[in-house]
Amino acid sequence: MSSGSTLKLLLLAGITVAAGASRVMAADDTEALLTARKCHACHAVSENRLGPSYVAIAAKHSVMRSDALVEVLSRKIVAGGGGAWGNVPMVPNDHVSLDEARRMTRWILERRPGN
Amino acid sequence: MRINRYLLSSLPATAAALVAALAAAQNGFAEVMVDGAALDLGGTPLAATQISLQPGIAGPSTITIFTGDDGHYLLPGTIAGRAAADINIRAVKLGYEHVDTLRSITDTGDGNQRLTLTAVMRRSANQAGVAPASAWLKDLSLADQAQVVMACVGCHQLPAPEVRRYANLIADLPGDAAANRAAAWPMIVNYMNFLSAEEFSRGNPHNPSPEPDRVYSGGQAEVNGALLARTLTGRMDYVAGYDYGAPLAVNEHTVIREFEVARPNAIREAVMMGTPPRLWAADVSSNRIVSIDVATGVTTDFEVPTELAMGPHTLVPGENALWVAAFFNGYIARLDIPTGKWQTWQLHTNSGGEAGVHDLTFGPEHQLLADYRGRIWYSDIVNNAVGFFDPASGEMGTYPIPEIEGRPGSGASVYGIVMTSDRKHIWFSQLGIASFGSFNTETLKFEQREVLDNLKAGPRRLAITEDDILYVPLYGAGQLIAYDTKARRTIAVHDLPDRASAPYAVTWDPLRKVVWIPTSNANAIYRFDPATKDFSVLPLPREGAFLRMLQVHPQTGLLVTSYANIVETVHGPRMALIIDPGDQDVLAGTMPTRHTAINGN
Numbered sequence: 001m002s003s004g005s006t007l008k009l010l011l012l013a014g015i016t017v018a019a020g021a022s023r024v025m026a027a028d029d030t031e032a033l034l035t036a037r038k039c040h041a042c043h044a045v046s047e048n049r050l051g052p053s054y055v056a057i058a059a060k061h062s063v064m065r066s067d068a069l070v071e072v073l074s075r076k077i078v079a080g081g082g083g084a085w086g087n088v089p090m091v092p093n094d095h096v097s098l099d100e101a102r103r104m105t106r107w108i109l110e111r112r113p114g115n
Numbered sequence: 116m117r118i119n120r121y122l123l124s125s126l127p128a129t130a131a132a133l134v135a136a137l138a139a140a141q142n143g144f145a146e147v148m149v150d151g152a153a154l155d156l157g158g159t160p161l162a163a164t165q166i167s168l169q170p171g172i173a174g175p176s177t178i179t180i181f182t183g184d185d186g187h188y189l190l191p192g193t194i195a196g197r198a199a200a201d202i203n204i205r206a207v208k209l210g211y212e213h214v215d216t217l218r219s220i221t222d223t224g225d226g227n228q229r230l231t232l233t234a235v236m237r238r239s240a241n242q243a244g245v246a247p248a249s250a251w252l253k254d255l256s257l258a259d260q261a262q263v264v265m266a267c268v269g270c271h272q273l274p275a276p277e278v279r280r281y282a283n284l285i286a287d288l289p290g291d292a293a294a295n296r297a298a299a300w301p302m303i304v305n306y307m308n309f310l311s312a313e314e315f316s317r318g319n320p321h322n323p324s325p326e327p328d329r330v331y332s333g334g335q336a337e338v339n340g341a342l343l344a345r346t347l348t349g350r351m352d353y354v355a356g357y358d359y360g361a362p363l364a365v366n367e368h369t370v371i372r373e374f375e376v377a378r379p380n381a382i383r384e385a386v387m388m389g390t391p392p393r394l395w396a397a398d399v400s401s402n403r404i405v406s407i408d409v410a411t412g413v414t415t416d417f418e419v420p421t422e423l424a425m426g427p428h429t430l431v432p433g434e435n436a437l438w439v440a441a442f443f444n445g446y447i448a449r450l451d452i453p454t455g456k457w458q459t460w461q462l463h464t465n466s467g468g469e470a471g472v473h474d475l476t477f478g479p480e481h482q483l484l485a486d487y488r489g490r491i492w493y494s495d496i497v498n499n500a501v502g503f504f505d506p507a508s509g510e511m512g513t514y515p516i517p518e519i520e521g522r523p524g525s526g527a528s529v530y531g532i533v534m535t536s537d538r539k540h541i542w543f544s545q546l547g548i549a550s551f552g553s554f555n556t557e558t559l560k561f562e563q564r565e566v567l568d569n570l571k572a573g574p575r576r577l578a579i580t581e582d583d584i585l586y587v588p589l590y591g592a593g594q595l596i597a598y599d600t601k602a603r604r605t606i607a608v609h610d611l612p613d614r615a616s617a618p619y620a621v622t623w624d625p626l627r628k629v630v631w632i633p634t635s636n637a638n639a640i641y642r643f644d645p646a647t648k649d650f651s652v653l654p655l656p657r658e659g660a661f662l663r664m665l666q667v668h669p670q671t672g673l674l675v676t677s678y679a680n681i682v683e684t685v686h687g688p689r690m691a692l693i694i695d696p697g698d699q700d701v702l703a704g705t706m707p708t709r710h711t712a713i714n715g716n
Contacts, residue, residue, distance in 0.1 A: 038313075080280070082284060083288055087290060087294065089284040089288065091684070095683060
């Protein structure tokens with residue numbers, strides 16, 4: 001049996017999920033942090049997945065770039081919320097600290113095309 | 116009744132008291148005896164109120180007791196090593212809110228103190244935070260309840276507090292509420308599919324981390340998203356009208372001891388074994404068994420000695436040994452309790468494929484039970500088969516379970532497995548296609564097959580009695596089947612007190628002659644008495660009390676279980692539990708002696 005079908009069977013069985021691999025990462029690798037905190041389940045750099053792409057987020061917020069913006073977005077990452085991109089709220093990510101969220105937000109806002 | 120006195124004398128209460136006394140002697144705090152009552156705002160005593168307290172010393176992290184008919188409670192043992200002023204209680208009773216605690220501290224004259232904590236309770240129609248997740252599903256049709264439970268609750272409670280928070284985010288959006296729900300919930304199903312896929316790729320060296328786009332479709336996002344959109348409507352911070360559905364199985368002698376395991380972990384089950392008894396908990400997120408000293412609460416890790424055995428998830432006690440099935444790569448491991456030495460077996464199918472070991476055969480005492488030739492049988496969830504291995508010879512083999520006409524050919528999910536008393540028949544369940552049946556270990560042929568009408572019934576982990584009566588919990592349907600394996604006929608199908616409770620397993624209690632039913636979605640354990648056909652409810656002291664398996668400790672009759680929360684982003688307690696149901700009269704002298712009432716009050 002292939003790994004793929006094994007996976008499917010297990011999924012159908014619905015028996016267990018996401019316990020917490022990948023808790024460790026290099027301190028300054030923000031991209032790895034985004035993966036470790038499971039942002040990549042919904043976001044990618046340039047393609048829209050369940051949430052907007054990082055490039056799109058950076059473009060949307062390119063007009064107003066300030067510490068306040070970083071703060072607002074970081075808090076939204078932790079608390080979840082919707083309304084900015086449509087009618088699908090982002091989940092609360094309270095496994096993420098505010099400091100981590102700030103680091104991720106700065107990194108995301110640098111993804112503007114041409115950056 | 117065979118009872119080991121040494122074991123009794125080393126039970127948690129006594130041992131914790133000893134440790135406490137030691138701590139007291141060391142740091143000069145008085146020993147504190149804790150008692151009190153639960154009263155409503157009119158001063159009426161409230162029976163069966165949960166009183167939870169964190170002793171903050173060695174032993175369990177939280178102890179929960181219940182008020183008796185007169186509204187009073189008394190903590191067994193004493194607390195030492197802490198100032199009485201720092202000790203607090205949390206009181207919980209369905210339909211009430213704990214609004215205040217009255218405190219009084221008196222010296223008992225012998226250098227110790229008596230701390231009386233009286234919980235003041237206000238009636239409250241809103242049961243949010245007290246009623247279990249299943250309360251939010253109570254008004255759904257039975258079909259919708261079954262679908263929600265089968266689709267979501269296999270991994271976490273629904274609606275868990277995180278799910279309710281998300282529902283609130285949707286409800287707070289401007290615009291058409293129904294359209295918002297219809298857009299948002301399928302996204303969540305996709306997200307959950309991703310998390311599942313990532314988890315299942317974790318232990319598989321052949322399988323790289325999944326590409327999100329590829330796995331979003333895994334769990335029927337449209338169907339289940341639509342189901343959630345019509346189930347989880349509006350803000351979810353209010354729920355009313357839930358009742359347990361049966362009398363409470365608690366009294367003033369009931370004690371629930373919870374042992375927190377340091378995170379990160381995904382404890383899935385726990386059993387109590389050894390002399391003196393310790394808790395052994397399987398951490399599916401790592402490759403270890405966590406052993407907990409019940410007197411001190413100190414944990415020791417026992418690493419399964421192969422990197423390929425990933426995710427221990429099923430524990431079956433054997434003779435002085437703990438048998439462990441790992442989630443990935445077909446491993447079974449045996450930990451010799453007295454020596455701490457491991458043995459492992461890599462199992463494969465007849466065609467050389469990897470086995471997907473789920474459960475191992477056990478008998479009425481929930482102890483490993485091999486067949487008449489010494490072969491241990493297991494359910495192979497990946498290959499829809501039953502398999503065996505002989506620990507003595509290393510011989511192994513698998514037998515694919517025949518398909519059922521009209522039922523899906525994949526996703527059968529063979530799950531629970533038990534051995535009959537002649538050790539020549541095994542009974543297995545198939546969670547995904549609502550079937551259970553038997554296999555003859557002598558003729559090596561499948562024999563009986565029972566197919567339930569409701570495809571979402573969800574027969575999960577089985578139990579068997581000394582008389583070969585099989586009990587089958589229906590996870591989706593919220594029912595219990597009693598089945599006579601000798602006559603090969605269903606004796607009865609009983610509705611559980613809460614049909615959305617998601618009974619994960621059943622455990623036969625050979626001491627009490629009752630069935631215990633740990634639930635995933637109702638923060639409760641049900642007790643079923645086959646003699647009277649009555650159910651009663653043992654409510655657990657916290658949200659997220661997602662249960663999987665339950666052991667009746669053979670030497671003491673204590674119940675042992677664990678919270679089995681695994682989804683990292685859906686938080687939940689990580690604890691192993693020892694429960695004294697407080698029925699010493701039933702066990703007549705086999706249970707530990709307790710503190711008798713203290714004078715005056």
